[in-house]
Amino acid sequence: MLEWEVHLLLCCRLRKVGEKMSMNTPFVLIVEDDTELSEIFAFILQAADLQTEVVRDGLLALNRIKETLPDLIILDMHLPNVSGATILTQLRQEPQLTGIKVVIVTADAMIARACEDQADMVLLKPVSFDQISKLPIRLLSGSQC
Numbered sequence: 001m002l003e004w005e006v007h008l009l010l011c012c013r014l015r016k017v018g019e020k021m022s023m024n025t026p027f028v029l030i031v032e033d034d035t036e037l038s039e040i041f042a043f044i045l046q047a048a049d050l051q052t053e054v055v056r057d058g059l060l061a062l063n064r065i066k067e068t069l070p071d072l073i074i075l076d077m078h079l080p081n082v083s084g085a086t087i088l089t090q091l092r093q094e095p096q097l098t099g100i101k102v103v104i105v106t107a108d109a110m111i112a113r114a115c116e117d118q119a120d121m122v123l124l125k126p127v128s129f130d131q132i133s134k135l136p137i138r139l140l141s142g143s144q145c
Contacts, residue, residue, distance in 0.1 A: 026136075027051045029070040031061040031087065032105065033079050037125075041074055041132060048136035058082030062090065070100060072135070077106040077115070085115060092118050103135065 028045050032038040033056045042052045053068070055061040058079035065073065065087070073091070077084035084104065091097045106112050107125035116122050121138075123131050 025049060025051050026071040027053070027068060028072045028074060028135075029061070029064060029068060030054045030074045031058070031079065031084065032056065032074065032076040034076070037105075037127070044129070044132045045136060048133070050136055056080070058084065058087055061087055065091070065097065065100070069096070072101045072103065074103050074105055074135075075119075077104060077108065077111050085111070088115060088118050 028050050030038050030041045030045075030052055032041065032054065035056070038054045038056065042054055045052050053064065053070075055064050056079075059081040061075075061079070062082060075084045075087060079087075084106070088102060088104070091100060091102060101120045102118070103121045103123060104112065104115050104119040105123045105125060105127060106115075109124060112122045112124055
């Protein structure tokens with residue numbers, strides 16, 4: 001964990017107190033039940049001036065996706081109530097959701113291979129600081145993840 005702390009201190013700038021996000025600021029929904037990892041994702045992405053929200057339950061995630069229509073979803077595969085695979089399938093089947101970029105995060109290489117055709121990117125846990133920090137650049141540039 002020391003590597004994360006050093007990277008966060010050296011590479012991330014904290015948003016000024018009271019600073020507002022514009023309506024054009026990309027929104028990232030982080031669907032991850034690991035509290036520590038989801039907080040790291042959120043911190044790094046917020047430092048890159050992205051709006052974030054963390055959801056730790058698959059069923060709640062489905063509802064929030066439909067309500068918020070995020071620009072990017074960081075999706076764990078092993079979630080309470082509804083699996084990440086089920087969420088991914090629904091994202092790719094519903095016309096209003098198909099344009100949302102999805103980054104799968106999993107420790108299971110077999111699941112990663114099975115889902116890689118449906119996702120914009122697959123990250124295998126443990127995820128590095130470098131992998132997370134490059135996500136905003138890829139999202140904001142409009143290139144494929």
